Amino acid sequence: MKFGYFDDEKREYVITRPDTPLPWINYLGCQAYFGIISNTAGGYSFYRDARLRRLTRYRYNNVPYDLSGRYIYLRDDESGEFWSSSWQPTQHDLEDYTCRHGMGYTLIGSRYCGIAAHTNYFVPLDENLEIWQLTIANQRSRRASLSVFSSIEFCLWDAQDDATNFQRNFSIGQVEIEDGVIYHKTEYRERRDHFAYFACSGKVEAFDTQREAFLGPYRSWDKPAAVERGRLTNSIAHGWAPIGAHQVKAELAPGESRQLIFVLGYHENPREQKFDPPESQTLNKKSVKPVIAKYLDSAQVEAAFEKLRQYWDGLLAICQVETPDVHTNRMVNIWNAYQCMATFNMSRSASFYESGIGRGLGFRDSNQDLLGFVHMVPSRARERILDLAATQLPTGGAYHQYQPLTKRGNNDIGGNFNDDPHWLILGVAAYLKETGDWSILDEPVPYDNNPGSEQPLYEHLQRSFKYTLDRLGPHGLPLIGRADWNDCLNLNCFSDTPGQSFQTTTNKDGKVAESVFIAGLFVLAGRELAEIAQCRGLAQEANDYLAQVAAMEDTIRQHGWDGEWFLRAYDDFGRKIGSKECLEGKIFIETQGFCVLAGVGLDDGRAVKSMESVAQYLATEHGIILQQPAYSKYYLELGEISSYPPGYKENAGIFCHNNPWVMIAETRVGSGDRAHDYYSRINPSAREAISDLHRCEPYVYAQMIAGRDAPTFGEAKNSWLTGTAAWNYYAITQWILGIRTSYVGLEISPVIPKSWRGFKATRIFRGVTYHIAVERAGEGNHVALKVDGVPIKGNTVLPPAGGRKEVWVEATLS
Ligand code: GLC
Ligand code: GLC
Numbered sequence: 001m002k003f004g005y006f007d008d009e010k011r012e013y014v015i016t017r018p019d020t021p022l023p024w025i026n027y028l029g030c031q032a033y034f035g036i037i038s039n040t041a042g043g044y045s046f047y048r049d050a051r052l053r054r055l056t057r058y059r060y061n062n063v064p065y066d067l068s069g070r071y072i073y074l075r076d077d078e079s080g081e082f083w084s085s086s087w088q089p090t091q092h093d094l095e096d097y098t099c100r101h102g103m104g105y106t107l108i109g110s111r112y113c114g115i116a117a118h119t120n121y122f123v124p125l126d127e128n129l130e131i132w133q134l135t136i137a138n139q140r141s142r143r144a145s146l147s148v149f150s151s152i153e154f155c156l157w158d159a160q161d162d163a164t165n166f167q168r169n170f171s172i173g174q175v176e177i178e179d180g181v182i183y184h185k186t187e188y189r190e191r192r193d194h195f196a197y198f199a200c201s202g203k204v205e206a207f208d209t210q211r212e213a214f215l216g217p218y219r220s221w222d223k224p225a226a227v228e229r230g231r232l233t234n235s236i237a238h239g240w241a242p243i244g245a246h247q248v249k250a251e252l253a254p255g256e257s258r259q260l261i262f263v264l265g266y267h268e269n270p271r272e273q274k275f276d277p278p279e280s281q282t283l284n285k286k287s288v289k290p291v292i293a294k295y296l297d298s299a300q301v302e303a304a305f306e307k308l309r310q311y312w313d314g315l316l317a318i319c320q321v322e323t324p325d326v327h328t329n330r331m332v333n334i335w336n337a338y339q340c341m342a343t344f345n346m347s348r349s350a351s352f353y354e355s356g357i358g359r360g361l362g363f364r365d366s367n368q369d370l371l372g373f374v375h376m377v378p379s380r381a382r383e384r385i386l387d388l389a390a391t392q393l394p395t396g397g398a399y400h401q402y403q404p405l406t407k408r409g410n411n412d413i414g415g416n417f418n419d420d421p422h423w424l425i426l427g428v429a430a431y432l433k434e435t436g437d438w439s440i441l442d443e444p445v446p447y448d449n450n451p452g453s454e455q456p457l458y459e460h461l462q463r464s465f466k467y468t469l470d471r472l473g474p475h476g477l478p479l480i481g482r483a484d485w486n487d488c489l490n491l492n493c494f495s496d497t498p499g500q501s502f503q504t505t506t507n508k509d510g511k512v513a514e515s516v517f518i519a520g521l522f523v524l525a526g527r528e529l530a531e532i533a534q535c536r537g538l539a540q541e542a543n544d545y546l547a548q549v550a551a552m553e554d555t556i557r558q559h560g561w562d563g564e565w566f567l568r569a570y571d572d573f574g575r576k577i578g579s580k581e582c583l584e585g586k587i588f589i590e591t592q593g594f595c596v597l598a599g600v601g602l603d604d605g606r607a608v609k610s611m612e613s614v615a616q617y618l619a620t621e622h623g624i625i626l627q628q629p630a631y632s633k634y635y636l637e638l639g640e641i642s643s644y645p646p647g648y649k650e651n652a653g654i655f656c657h658n659n660p661w662v663m664i665a666e667t668r669v670g671s672g673d674r675a676h677d678y679y680s681r682i683n684p685s686a687r688e689a690i691s692d693l694h695r696c697e698p699y700v701y702a703q704m705i706a707g708r709d710a711p712t713f714g715e716a717k718n719s720w721l722t723g724t725a726a727w728n729y730y731a732i733t734q735w736i737l738g739i740r741t742s743y744v745g746l747e748i749s750p751v752i753p754k755s756w757r758g759f760k761a762t763r764i765f766r767g768v769t770y771h772i773a774v775e776r777a778g779e780g781n782h783v784a785l786k787v788d789g790v791p792i793k794g795n796t797v798l799p800p801a802g803g804r805k806e807v808w809v810e811a812t813l814s
Helices: 211-215 225-229 289-295 298-317 326-346 363-373 378-390 420-435 438-442 457-469 516-535 539-559 589-597 606-618 639-643 656-668 672-682 685-694 724-736
Strands: 004-007 012-015 025-028 033-038 045-047 054-056 071-076 095-101 105-112 115-122 129-138 144-157 175-178 181-184 194-200 204-210 242-252 257-268 319-322 702-705 716-719 739-741 746-748 758-765 768-776 783-787 790-792 806-813
Touching: 025 105, 025 326, 033 129, 054 257, 071 115, 071 129, 115 298, 129 144, 129 242, 129 289, 129 298, 144 194, 144 225, 144 257, 175 204, 181 242, 194 242, 204 211, 211 225, 211 242, 242 257, 257 289, 257 298, 289 298, 298 319, 298 326, 319 326, 326 363, 326 378, 326 672, 326 685, 326 724, 363 378, 363 420, 363 724, 378 420, 378 438, 378 457, 420 438, 420 457, 420 516, 420 739, 438 457, 457 516, 457 539, 516 539, 516 589, 589 606, 589 656, 606 656, 656 672, 656 702, 656 724, 672 685, 672 724, 724 739, 739 758, 746 768
Parallel strands: 768 806
Antiparallel strands: 004 012, 012 095, 025 033, 033 045, 045 054, 054 144, 071 144, 095 105, 105 115, 115 129, 129 257, 144 242, 175 181, 181 194, 194 257, 204 242, 319 758, 702 716, 739 746, 758 768, 783 790, 783 806
């Protein structure tokens, strides 16, 4: 069953009924100001950091309830009836409800009692504000006398504190109102130099800024007393719960329509110019007023919206494909790329499943996110890499997370996740391949943000690699530390105390438990580092890396192979994990996917065998399960993985993040059929038809789909912020379609299904547009290339001579 449809032409998903199985959300803003918006206008906004600069309040544990949002109420002043055209919060039986989630905007509207109302929500580029552009049309045959009410609830900035510290919070809220603009200035009197504002283009009849005055005691957002009464009260918030609400009258003749613009924004003043006059406590509004005035003007709003459209046209144009599969096309050309922007911006911090108050940006997550983002805005990828590297520790290890506002490593969680440093090598490699900007390696970057400790970025990569060599275990495999990619395989934790963090509790000295996964990661990162060294003219160093890699491959063959698949790890007792000898958790996906994609076992049959085992034991119609059999009870020596009921999350859920590793691995053993089949099983668009089972948005990936051991097999959870976005994008574009960036040029090595006769693609790479046509002449994956009609040797197209900006590539597969 579906709840809407894709409008590929407009790059929108159109939701046609409001009661989707879960709130289906979108992100507004892609630079510094962000909003999350559901299909019924729920959600919240923040500036840069969802925890420390939260503009609007959202209630936690709120899915699918989804209340708190950008609500507009319409009231028929003759009958006194009121409703919201976004369905929530009044939940009227609306006609023609639609929500169009597009690239950086969401348009929600409906008709009720002959009044059509649609609101376009978006964040203009380069501005710290959001616009709600409301169009109301009177489709009745008589006059309509309406009141329009806007509403938002301010958050007192630090979202964590806001949700908990009421003894203080109920006394600190402050606002100012001037010319109908509501300014939220809590804590501005002391150490903050920023404030929020909420403005309206219509003549403001009245306003409210105190929640209780607006809602009335013991009422919720579904029937605010002031709206019911038809008159806001001009309340001024002193403490309690500051909100913003405007009332505007709209008299509409039959057939007449009207536009109203609301602007919600964030503004900072220089510290010495906070007040106006300086000795007063009144906000200095000099620099914000022109911004507000600009965006209350509909011509300016239209222009800003057009600019946003063009921005996305430009970003998406960098990689466009035309394959025989509509779901591939739609995801690559539109939604998967779009999701990669969101994961790059948010990491795992703010969604409807990530509260925005907990985690900052993850070190490994953000590095992996680059894989799907680097081609879109390389300059931001560069900045991110340098920020991440600056949180690296002198040991080569890394803080597991950092807060985006302070850019400091997060001490609460610390480091010792022994996979972390290698992802930096992979992130930098992706950047170098995309841009050819070798200067990044010479950038001085501090360790642990300590001034004076700066070393070239290249040295950070060297230390990342060495970090593992300094931490090998009894079998010569890398010690796992607190966890590797699988945050829930906590082999040194041994926690039996409720509520303890599995990731930060360490009851063992960590000298025994080893990770075969990190070994595979080491092989991949080591090969990249060797190539980088080679390109820098450091042949000896490159050889050293390759020797270490070869030694690690040997170790994997000796101690990391179980006969039919790769082992997963050794626990603190030196016992195997992910082996046929185990009762539960006999086979894990991570090492099958990652070792093979890193090239381990390609030459000795192990890779093929490993892929066969995945197909036999882990693959299901809803995707590939993380491990089998699921852990049926809690194992002290395994940690969080065995804390989840069977079939969920890391305990045998379909953890979509690592499905693409297997897709890539399948391309490495030459099976385009299997690779694309796995791709399709978790492709959200391909799952649209089963939206009632899948439940999450059909236009973006979710972190997990419940595995076959779960009572809800096939149900997705944790949509949007997941490494799944980048890895699927990378797998389909660079490995299955095979349009692959390399240090020297653009490689074309498709491994596509046998049934495909070919495909076309356009890829803008280092300023050159490549028009690529792939045709099948035989069943294999052998590639013969012609560049501008001339046959070339090998699979890599070098940058064109003479500054040419367009190149035609024909690839014949046989
Ligand atoms: C989550 C985490 C990621 C981790 C994965 C597996 O996606 O953000 O860092 O690798 O779970 O545990
Ligand atoms: C990952 C896992 C989750 C775990 C978390 C801890 O996100 O998916 O199960 O709780 O890491 O950081």
